[in-house]
Every structure is written in structure tokens, then in C-alpha cells.
Amino acid sequence: MAPTVDVPKGDDWGKWDKKTQTFHGGQEWKSIDNYVEDFSVTTNALGTPESGAKAAREALSSMGYYPRADFEPGLTELAKLLWPDDWMMNKRRLLLGNGASELIDLIARCGSQMGGWKPGPTITQYKEYERSATACGYKTLKHGDPNANLVCMVNPCNPTGDYMPVEECKKWIEDNCADGSTVMVDESMQPWVGPNWREDSLVSQSRWVEKMVVTRGIKVYVIHSWTKIWSCAGIRLGSFVAPTIDEYEKVKSHQVPWTVNCVAMSFLAAVVKDDEYMQKTWELTTPWRERSRKILEEEFGWKVHGAHFNSWLWVETPSVETAKTVIKLAKAAGVPVRSGTPGYEHHTFFRMAVRSPEKQDVLFKALSPLKEA
Numbered sequence: 466m467a468p469t470v471d472v473p474k475g476d477d478w479g480k481w482d483k484k485t486q487t488f489h490g491g492q493e494w495k496s497i498d499n500y501v502e503d504f505s506v507t508t509n510a511l512g513t514p515e516s517g518a519k520a521a522r523e524a525l526s527s528m529g530y531y532p533r534a535d536f537e538p539g540l541t542e543l544a545k546l547l548w549p550d551d552w553m554m555n556k557r558r559l560l561l562g563n564g565a566s567e568l569i570d571l572i573a574r575c576g577s578q579m580g581g582w583k584p585g586p587t588i589t590q591y592k593e594y595e596r597s598a599t600a601c602g603y604k605t606l607k608h609g610d611p612n613a614n615l616v617c618m619v620n621p622c623n624p625t626g627d628y629m630p631v632e633e634c635k636k637w638i639e640d641n642c643a644d645g646s647t648v649m650v651d652e653s654m655q656p657w658v659g660p661n662w663r664e665d666s667l668v669s670q671s672r673w674v675e676k677m678v679v680t681r682g683i684k685v686y687v688i689h690s691w692t693k694i695w696s697c698a699g700i701r702l703g704s705f706v707a708p709t710i711d712e713y714e715k716v717k718s719h720q721v722p723w724t725v726n727c728v729a730m731s732f733l734a735a736v737v738k739d740d741e742y743m744q745k746t747w748e749l750t751t752p753w754r755e756r757s758r759k760i761l762e763e764e765f766g767w768k769v770h771g772a773h774f775n776s777w778l779w780v781e782t783p784s785v786e787t788a789k790t791v792i793k794l795a796k797a798a799g800v801p802v803r804s805g806t807p808g809y810e811h812h813t814f815f816r817m818a819v820r821s822p823e824k825q826d827v828l829f830k831a832l833s834p835l836k837e838a
Contacts, residue, residue, distance in 0.1 A: 493801045501799040502824040504817040507623060507654065507777040508696040509746055510753060517695060517736035524731035532727040536561045539725070539733035543691075543704060546737040547668050555671060558707040560717055561733075563724040565653060565690035565703030566593050569617075572686055572705065573597040575719045577615045577647035581606040585618025586637065587625045591651065592808040594619075609641075616642050619651040624809060624816045626771015626779045628658075631665045635673060638685065645682040653690040657774045659747050667706075674708050684708045693776065694746070695736050700729040750776055754819040760829055766837040776819050779805075785812045791832060798831030800824070 494503045544556035562568040573582075573594075582598040583606040584590050594617035599605060606613050616638075621628040629637060634650065642648050656662045663669050667687045677683040687706040692698040702725065707713035736742070751774050758769045761780055768781040782788045788805065792815060795802045805814030817828070 493796065497796065497799050497801065499799040501827050502820055503801060504795065504820060504824075504828060505801045505803040506698065506818055507775075507816075508693050508698060508818065509776060510750060510819050510821060511696065511742065511746060513696045514736050514739050514742040516739040516742065517697065517732040520735035521700065521728045521732040524728045527727050530727070532723050532725065532730060534722055536725055536730060539730040542734045542737045547663070547706070549663075555668075555706070557710050558713045560705055560707065560713060560720070561725045561730075562703045562705070562720070563729075564692060564701035565651065565688050565705075566597075567701075567720075567724055568688060568703050568705045569593055569649065569651075570597045570600075571716050571719055572647065572649055573601045573603070573615065575716050577684075578645070579603065580614035581610065581612060582615035582617060583608050583610050583613040585616070585620070585622065586641070587619075587622045587627050589625060589809045589811060590617075590619045591623045594649065594651075611641070611643055613643060614646055616646055616648045617651070618648070619653075621654045621657075621772055621775055623654060624777070624779050624803070624805070624814075626775045626777070628772040628775075631667060631670065634667065635670065638677070638683070642683055646684075648683060648685045649688055650685060651688045651690075653688065653693050654776060656694045656743075657746070657750060657776055659774065660744075678708050684712055686712075691733070695732075695742075697729075697732060697736075700726070700732060702729045702733060750774065750819055753821060753825070754778065756822060757817070757819065757825055760825070764829075764836050765832070778817050778819070780815050780817060782813050782815070787835060788813050788815055790835060791815050794831045794834070795828060798827060800828040800831060802828070 493505065494500050540559060540561055541556065543561070544552040544559050547559070548555045560568065562571070579602060582603040584594065586608050595605065598615060598617065603615055620634055638648055650667055652666055655666050658665055667674070667685065674685050677685055685708050689704050691702045691704065707716065754773065754775065757778055761767050761769050761778065767783070770779040770781065771777070782791065792802065792804045803816040805811035805816065
């Protein structure tokens with residue numbers, strides 16, 4: 466864990482409004498004249514799959530018409546991906562949205578009793594949950610507080626990279642969430658686990674989810690931002706699996722129509738069938754990440770945190786000044802990384818994406834003045 470430090474002055478929030486928005490990566494690439502690669506986001510290193518891109522381009526021919534209000538055919542195809550054997554039954558609890566952010570906000574507003582909210586058991590996490598909860602009027606509690614009405618956890622945790630296997634995740638919820646509470650579990654990065662990702666996901670735990678509702682009144686929602694694994698952040702695509710059909714209908718009744726456009730739905734319907742893309746993702750992400758980890762730890766002397774399969778690295782440097790210099794050097798070389806300061810308040814850290822070896826080399830060359838002597 467980073468030492469206690471003074472908060473750096475004049476943090477660069479770029480295009481974000483610090484008073485009303487949450488800081489995210491991914492905003493600098495278009496304004497960098499010598500742009501090479503965006504290391505500030507956690508999207509798939511393979512880029513957007515051509516299968517989805519082709520379907521999206523073709524969908525533009527129907528832009529003069531309203532998209533389907535039932536999210537088809539994308540909804541059914543996603544249900545088949547999540548539950549190959551019993552998709553028809555579970556599909557009734559699956560809702561699509563304009564990125565995960567829309568659905569996070571909907572659940573915070575409509576799927577929980579007002580009161581206090583708390584994060585999961587990591588040193589920091591994705592801040593969109595905090596933004597939604599506080600905007601709705603929830604009081605922020607510490608992750609050990611047993612009285613939270615709303616619990617928001619990210620697994621694997623962005624940015625720290627911590628990961629709880631499904632049984633450990635269930636046990637944490639059982640032991641740390643109050644009866645009658647609402648729990649959002651963000652599994653956006655979980656498909657990187659590997660070919661058996663479903664078995665280690667809460668989407669496979671329908672009976673347990675039902676039991677938690679019946680015996681303790683705990684409502685568990687499973688959230689996915691599909692913009693990460695399929696590198697499609699520009700079209701905004703997310704989903705949740707509600708704990709019951711009643712909860713699904715309650716939240717859906719507050720969703721405005723047509724939040725998923727025709728391009729996103731066509732993209733989704735195509736890309737869920739692209740097994741070759743997923744297989745290549747699993748084959749390349751881990752060794753590419755391991756390459757970065759070894760360079761960062763062995764040549765720079767920095768500490769890398771997070772599970773081996775993650776699509777990013779959470780990097781701890783020895784000082785605030787070092788971390789600030791990393792941000793400046795990376796941006797100047799056209800390979801921006803995500804500072805650990807805005808939002809996360811971890812001033813000696815930065816987050817970088819897993820990218821191909823040739824792109825890594827551009828970044829590490831830019832950072833070479835910081836190597837250990």
C-alpha cells in the first residue's frame with residue numbers, strides 16, 4: 466500500500482468536470498498529435514473484433530428507423546452466451562443498457578432503499594458506483610460497516626486488480642451484507658479469467674441468488690460493461706442480471722426507451738458468436754501482461770498489483786514525483802496511462818493497459834529515464 470502523502474496540487478482532470486463527473490481514462494487519445502496507443506483504459510489489447518465492427522457498419526443503413534424496444538436480437542444472443550444451457554429461463558432477468566453506467570445509476574435510484582452505501586473490500590475501486598450513490602443521496606460508509614443499504618463491489622477490481630473466485634465472493638456477501646440490502650457486483654473484467662469464466666461467475670449462481678432473496682432479502686445484481694472485453698467503448702454497451710423478475714421489472718420501468726441504439730445491438734448480436742476472438746484474447750493477454758510486469762518490476766523496480774489474467778496493471782512507484790513523471794513522459798510519447806490520483810487518490814500509482822509487445826516498447830522507452838540505475 467502506498468504511504469500517506471500530500472495530495473498533489475493542480476491535478477489534470479482534462480475534459481472532465483471535477484464538480485459533477487467522475488474521472489475516467491480514455492479522453493486524451495484524440496488530442497495527442499503523436500498518438501500511438503491508449504494505455505489509460507482497460508479495453509481488450511486485440512482491439513475491436515472485426516465481426517462486430519462489420520455488423521455495426523451495416524447497421525448504419527437502418528439509422529432512419531427506431532431501434533427495437535425489446536433489445537433484440539442482441540438480448541437473446543447475449544443470454545445464450547451467459548447461459549448456454551438455460552438461457553430462455555434466465556433471459557427474463559437480463560437487461561441491456563447504454564453502457565454499465567446507465568444501469569448502475571438505475572439500480573442506485575430504483576433498486577435499493579435509501580440510506581448508506583459501501584464499496585467492496587479493496588483499497589479503492591471503480592468510482593462510478595460512488596458517483597451514482599452519492600448523487601442519489603446515499604451516505605458513504607466504510608466497507609466494513611454492517612448497516613449499508615447498498616453495497617457496490619467490483620470483481621475483478623478496477624484498478625487494483627484484486628479478484629475473488631466465485632465461492633469467496635459469495636462468502637463475502639453472506640458475511641458482510643445486511644439483510645434486505647441491495648448488492649451490485651461488477652464483473653465487467655471477469656471474462657478474462659479464461660474459457661471457464663462462466664463457472665467462476667455469479668451468472669452461474671442463480672439458485673444461490675434466489676436463496677439470498679428468499680432467506681435474507683438480499684438482492685444481488687450482476688453488472689457487465691461489455692465495452693471492455695470487446696473494445697467497443699464508443700458505442701456504449703452494458704447489461705445487468707437482476708435477482709428476480711420482479712426486481713428486473715421494477716428497475717426496467719424507470720429506464721427510458723431506446724437507450725441501446727441499432728449499431729450497438731447489431732454489434733452485440735454478432736460479436737457474442739466470435740469464439741476465435743475470445744480464444745485469442747485468452748491466449749495473448751496473460752503473456753503480454755507478464756511481459757510488462759517483468760519489465761516494470763525487474764528494470765524499473767516498481768511493484769505491480771493484480772491478478773495475472775487482467776487486461777491492465779496497477780503499478781506502484783516509489784514516490785508521488787515518480788508517478789507524476791510517468792504520466793507526463795507517457796503522454797509526451799503518445800502512449801497515455803491513467804494516473805492513480807484523480808478519483809482513486811493513490812498518488813504513487815498509475816494504471817496501464819495490457820498491449821502488444823511492440824506498443825509496450827514505445828511506452829517503456831519513454832519511461833526509460835526512470836529505470837533503476
